[in-house]
Amino acid sequence: MDFSEQTVMVVEDHDFQRRTVMRLLQGLGFGDLLEATNGHQALSLLRARAEPLDILLCDLDMPEMDGVEFISHLAEKELVKALLVVSGLEPSILHTVETMAKAYGLQVLGTISKPLTLQELSACLDRYQPKEEESKVHSFLEEASPEILRQGLAQKEFLAFFQPKVSFATGELLGVEALVRWFRPGIGVVLPKHFIPAMELAGLVEPLTDALLWQTCAYLRAWSERGLTLSASVNVSTNCLSDVRIADRWNDLVRREDCDPSQIVLEVTETEVMSEVAKVLNVLARLRLKGFGLSIDDFGTGYSSLQQLSNVPFTELKIDQSFVKDSPKQPRHRTIIEMSLELARKLNLKTVAEGVETQAEWDLLKALGCEQAQGYFMAKPMPGHQIPDWRQMWQPPEG
Ligand code: C2E
Ligand code: MG
Ligand code: MG
Numbered sequence: 001m002d003f004s005e006q007t008v009m010v011v012e013d014h015d016f017q018r019r020t021v022m023r024l025l026q027g028l029g030f031g032d033l034l035e036a037t038n039g040h041q042a043l044s045l046l047r048a049r050a051e052p053l054d055i056l057l058c059d060l061d062m063p064e065m066d067g068v069e070f071i072s073h074l075a076e077k078e079l080v081k082a083l084l085v086v087s088g089l090e091p092s093i094l095h096t097v098e099t100m101a102k103a104y105g106l107q108v109l110g111t112i113s114k115p116l117t118l119q120e121l122s123a124c125l126d127r128y129q130p131k132e133e134e135s136k137v138h139s140f141l142e143e144a145s146p147e148i149l150r151q152g153l154a155q156k157e158f159l160a161f162f163q164p165k166v167s168f169a170t171g172e173l174l175g176v177e178a179l180v181r182w183f184r185p186g187i188g189v190v191l192p193k194h195f196i197p198a199m200e201l202a203g204l205v206e207p208l209t210d211a212l213l214w215q216t217c218a219y220l221r222a223w224s225e226r227g228l229t230l231s232a233s234v235n236v237s238t239n240c241l242s243d244v245r246i247a248d249r250w251n252d253l254v255r256r257e258d259c260d261p262s263q264i265v266l267e268v269t270e271t272e273v274m275s276e277v278a279k280v281l282n283v284l285a286r287l288r289l290k291g292f293g294l295s296i297d298d299f300g301t302g303y304s305s306l307q308q309l310s311n312v313p314f315t316e317l318k319i320d321q322s323f324v325k326d327s328p329k330q331p332r333h334r335t336i337i338e339m340s341l342e343l344a345r346k347l348n349l350k351t352v353a354e355g356v357e358t359q360a361e362w363d364l365l366k367a368l369g370c371e372q373a374q375g376y377f378m379a380k381p382m383p384g385h386q387i388p389d390w391r392q393m394w395q396p397p398e399g
Helices: 015-027 039-047 067-076 091-103 118-125 131-142 146-154 192-201 205-225 246-256 277-289 306-311 331-346 359-367 384-393
Strands: 007-011 032-036 053-058 080-087 107-113 158-167 173-184 188-190 231-237 264-269 293-299 316-319 350-354 372-374
Touching: 007 015, 007 039, 015 032, 015 118, 032 039, 039 053, 039 067, 053 067, 067 080, 067 091, 080 091, 080 118, 091 107, 107 118, 131 192, 146 192, 146 205, 158 205, 158 384, 173 192, 173 205, 173 372, 173 384, 192 205, 205 231, 205 246, 205 264, 205 384, 231 293, 246 277, 277 293, 293 306, 316 331, 331 350, 359 372
Parallel strands: 007 032, 007 053, 053 080, 080 107, 173 231, 231 264, 264 293, 293 316, 316 350, 350 372
Antiparallel strands: 158 173, 158 372, 173 188
């Protein structure tokens, strides 16, 4: 990434450590570097600026004003765009701080335990997304009326990207998850978090899911012509499952496209309290009877609960990425993963770990007996035609 246009500040009371970080940042090509030895000094430098700072690196354990208080001041006034926490404190505290900073609306690039390495530093900094691009998307979305969403659907602007799911045991590519992207002319590629809620409000998730199912079937056929037999997951939110005719409709749609429902896994996410529980359970049971797989997505977060697990005939459990992230360093995450895997085994569910980003996470999840991995460590979501080439290139880690 080119950082020459970005300004970065290091807040660290320890002179030697601050200088070391400054040197590393200089080496990474930052245009402008600022430093402060404590929270007060940093805040006055930041308040004097005309615009928010791009990236701030801070220590948590500082005299006078500790890092937690400092971060809450940052968020109040939108003084920085992105934050990177570097600290010698215990991982579970770092994690709580990261969660808190995100809840304050800060872009958190990561938390790094001391001593910091150049490799870790540059991996975190690479996550930085200049806010300009985001705000362009935001101002567009503020105007994204149901009419514009409908128009986008009619003009086939919602396209499926696919992310590989591989076997931990053999490294083999087993399937993909379809993830929608909105290719909006004049705006660019818009991610689902920016438009799915609006689509739900406008009652447009059902035609969106139809479009994704249809594209997914087309690719399943294309891949199978190239000798790749895969399964594919499609996300469905429960608010589009209260129409009891949907099981028949999706069954017909898939069969018309020369695919079989057994090749498709529906990843169910519940975005708000289900109002029509009976109907949703009816639809899920019938989808299962037609042969669709059912996966409980983001297990352990939000409404993805034990209650759902007991009521719905799921076939797969997806461990949420928030638990996978940093699991090698977070004993609590590891325990939650172990319990989820045990639960899945007893309920006879396939297990998938989502958001595997590092070799250490891969090694741990594999050792714990998780069956499938999905995440940036293997591949980011990509256009469907790239899947066969990716498979040729992919080399699972040794051991
Ligand atoms: P999800 O179903 O839990 O999908 C996983 C999300 O995590 C995807 O984000 C994926 O790009 C991202 N991801 C995968 N591996 C990694 C990793 O290693 N690190 C990190 N940081 N992220 C990773 P995406 O594509 O932005 O989708 C976000 C959510 O939007 C999805 O979460 C799903 O709930 C929803 N969504 C996506 N496509 C559709 C759709 O067609 N219909 C509906 N109803 N919801 C969708
Ligand atoms: Mg999903
Ligand atoms: Mg998920």
